[in-house]
Amino acid sequence: MRRPAARPALVAGAVALALGATAPTIASAASGWAPTGSMAAGRSAAAAVRLADGRILVASGFSGTGEVPSAELYDPARGTWSPAGTLGAGRHYAAAALLPDGRVLLTGGFTAAGATATTELYDPATNAWTPGPPMHRPRSGQVAVALGDGRILVAGGSDFLQPAEATSEIYDPATGTWSAPVPMGAGRENARAALLPDGRVLVAGGADQGGGSTTFAASAETYDPRLGVWAPTAAMTDARSQAGSAVLRDGRVVVVGGVNRSGLVGRAEAYAPASGTWQVMGPALLTGNTTAATTLADDRVLVQTDATATTPLLDPTTGAVTGEYALDVPRVQPTLTPLADGRILVAGGTVANGVRSPTAQLFTPRTRRTATGGDAGAVRAGAAAERDVVVRNDGPERLWTTGVAVEGADAGDFTVVREDCTDGPVTAGDDCVVRVRFAPTATGPRTARLALDDNAETSAAPALTGTGEQAPPAEEEQPQPTPQDPAPRPAAPVPAPVPPALTPPAATSAAPTLRIRGIRATDGGTRIRLRVETSAARVAAVATHTEPGRADVRAPQGLLPGPGRIAVARAGARPLTAGTHELVLARTAVGRRARFALRTVRLRVVVTATGADGQVTRRVGAVRARVRLPR
Incomplete structure (x- = not known):
């Protein structure tokens, strides 16, 4: 008994191209999609989570012949993958969530034996999986949302061809236990969920394949963790399952694409938590049977679908598609994960001829x-x-x-x-x-x-x-007499002796040479190392940065030499011999009463070389470092 990973039973009609016949515009240079490192195993319908350190965990999935038992970690800094342990049971259509302590909870999914209630916990510190407590219900295609207090809400899902699960339960990482199931308004498989600004959770749409037929839901409901109950809210205009969803800066939730009994759903809708209503957004989008979406820093929504390699950008203000980019190939049920630096990772998925791909692509948004x-x-x-x-x-x-x-x-x-x-x-x-x-x-x-x-x-x-x-003309030489017309040469006068006291002073020596050969930040920005090449006898260096409005009057004297200017590192003058030297600038002391936060800044490094005669040469360099700054 196995559920096909592409879910062809939910495809209700031909793929509709709702953007017209215009060819997609492919982004050039560094913006848009570009290849990055490949996974060791091809997989689709896997679970993905961004860890606290920014790496991406991709767990299990379907290989085309069975569940993939492995997990892998993507390092955005290197663009490479590494093994992340082996699960106790391979599964696809599972749901994962990040716990407050940095571990990952993987719930349910479809295994070789069918839908499961089992869970597993991944610990990045040990790079290993351990069994977690089982849920009260077997669930596949469920949603998992981290609540504001760190608990994990799991809702809906189904056991293959059984009625969709109409309950939710909560995992408490403090006790390692699941709460008793709480009834929902409707059973939902492959619904979409989002955490709202007020702490509630919205769940919308989904499908129910029980009873030998498939029904699609337009209804939506919200869960209030303070009351522990579900409440109905306004229904969407279009029933849909397998849609994509994204949360905007103002708290609205955009749902786009998906499939229903009439075919592929082309338009997007936005849910406003304050009014509890939905609003259709602009024209129809290019969509497919399965859709994923995420929000960029400028609030536009990137949409990925299995129907095409094109990934439209939806402007939530106008509802228009403001630009188009394209993946290397269309992908069915890859993972779509935003990185901490604003880029987006797509990994795996089913490509041509049903092959589960191990490749990945990285999306870099355009800026100005x-x-x-x-x-x-x-x-x-x-x-x-x-x-x-x-x-x-x-x-x-x-x-x-x-x-x-x-x-x-x-x-x-x-x-x-x-x-x-x-x-x-x-x-x-x-x-x-x-x-x-x-x-x-x-x-x-x-x-x-x-x-x-x-x-x-x-x-x-x-x-x-x-x-x-033009350079100034060279001093003209006096014409010399020709041999045919010799001119008398006057006798050279004998100079009078110059008393020692009147001997002219020696010419002033040149300023010392100074070159900065390289600057790098180490130890989390607490030390800066630079190599200098100089002819000077003494050298000094200071690294500073300017952060307007970041000055903290409670910090000790000397930490903030000026409003917003923070001395990050300093090295005093010291004797040197001519040649190349390494200077280490250590971070200045931090006041105990000041509040600090990590931030990446550009440090301005000024190096001053002083010659034996007092002549001074200065050079300025720069380096980026992640340092702790007063809030």
Whole structure:
């Protein structure tokens, strides 16, 4: 007895293309979908959860011939997968949720023996699975929602071809036990659920395959954990099962796609918790038999469906499809998981010829950027000047940059000396710096542009400008007499002896040389290591960052040298020999009464070299680090 993973029985008609005949627009450069590492095993209908450390756990699923017993972990920083233990029982159509202590609870699903009430617990600390307490009812295709107090609500589901389960139960991680089942208004399999801002849980739609026929629900209900009861709320306009759902910033819940007895459901609806009503959103979307959805940082909803590789973006303000991207191939029941950095991971799913794919794709949303500081001014031919081009992320998403180059008519006059844009993503409202050297090879205006390989490809390339000035003429030599017309050479006067006291002083020595060879943050941002090459006798360094409005007047004197400016690390002047040296900047003390939070910032590192004669040279660098800042 096995339930087919693609659920063809719920496909009620041909796939409807509701966006017209326009070809999909595929995002270029770094935005859109791109390949990432592949899993060891192909799987569909698996369960996926984002762990507390940002990694993605994908558990079990269906291989096409049986349940996959393994689980795997995706590391977004490396783009690779690693084993995550073996389950006690392979299962698909299970539901998973993250517990407050970082473990993952995997519930129910369909096993080789049918729907199950068993659960398993995954512990990232040991990378192993252990049996959990069984639920009161076997459930497959149920929903699992983490409540505000850390408990896990599991609702609905079914046992194959039996009436859909019309109860819910709650797992309490503090006691490791399940509550007694609570009746729901209707039995639902493959419904959609979401946690509302007031702590209630919305469950909408679903199907019931009991009694030899399939019925689809438009009804919805909410669970109040304070009262422990379900209450009916307004029904959707369209009955649907296997839909996608996403929660908007204002608390509304968008449900899109799915299938019902009339065929594929093309339009989306939004539930408003305050009024308890649904509203149809804009035109119909391209949809399929199974649909998944998630929200981007700008509140648009990314929709993935099995009917096509195209993944539309739904604008909840206008209800319009504002852009389209495409996966490598259409996928049936992959996992769709948002990452902590705003990107989205799709893994596995059924592809052509019924193959369960091990491949994965990563979606990077598009953002916007601006740049300042690209004008180097006037520089004499043969000389050079350096300027910092500040690239600011003006969009809602993180700015991902994979390459920086110079191109344009006079590209040879501009050189990227160093940059920190490729060190990691730049959060919205933050910036990165590209230092450019301008060395004109000719006089007059010189122009080029920075070519940034990033996910802001619709933003203009930062302009690089400068003016080459003619070098001053060399001092003319006096004409020498020709051999045919010799001129009398006057006798050279004998200089009078100069008293020792009047001997002119020696020329002033040059400023010491100083180069920053590299900067990196270590130990969670508490230490900064940099290598400097200098001819100086002494060197000092300080790393700071500016966070307006982050100053804490309760912090001890010296921690905040100015409003919003926090000294993160400091190294005092010390004797050096000429050559290359490593400096370690240690974090300054933190006040006990100040409140702190982790945040990724760009640190400005200023290195000062002082020669034996007092001449000073300064260099400025930058590095991104995750540090603890006053709230």
